[in-house]
Amino acid sequence: MDARRRRQPQRDLPRDPCGAPGDDDPTSRPHHHDLVGPRPDGWLLFVTAYATSKHGVIGLTRSLAAELGSQGYPGITVNAICPGYVRAGMGIRMQSTKSGPVAGTEIFERYYKRQVAQRRMIEPEEIAHVAVFLSLPESAGITGQALNVDGGFFMS
Structure with a gap:
């Protein structure tokens, strides 16, 4: 057992917390795939981690809305924007790319612009208006929903 494994506490994980499964087994190398790597548009993204975190928020939203409703709290709504x-x-923040820093608007x-039906960025006020609407009595029938405010990105 090497030094880094001795320092690690024992955990109930389906893999070695000190490395990827089979990282010391040369026969696993042909089956190794990077979760982060070049994409056709030139980006390096943690796509899996990002998608998992977003699905977690949506799952929590739906589950909490269902629990509150079934436990006699119909006046409490839970939604995700x-x-x-x-x-x-x-x-708008500067992002690092292979060719150096680039402003988020330029990216x-x-x-992304060609993938958004409205061909524009969303303004912060548009997100705020949705949050205000969801806080009003007129939205009392909306719960457990994930509202996309994305200019039609998912439609394209």
Whole structure:
């Protein structure tokens, strides 16, 4: 057992917490696939981790809405707002690329705009308006929903 394994506490995990399954087994190399790697548009993304985290939020939203409703709390609603490419925060921050730092707005123009039905970034106020609407009595019948505010990204 090497030093890093001795330092690791024992965990009930389906794999070795110190490395990928079979990382010391040369026969597993032909079956190794990077979860992060070049994509046709030139990006390196943690696609699996990102998708998993977003699905977790949606699952939590639906489960919590169902639990609260079934336990006699019909006045409490639980919804998720799923923003698209927003002109704020990560949407405008400088991103590192192979050719150097690029503004998020430029990345949107180059790679994402053609995938969005409305061909534009979402403004922060649009997300805020959805949040306000969901807090109003008029939205009392909406619960357990994931509302996409993305300019039609998922439609394209």
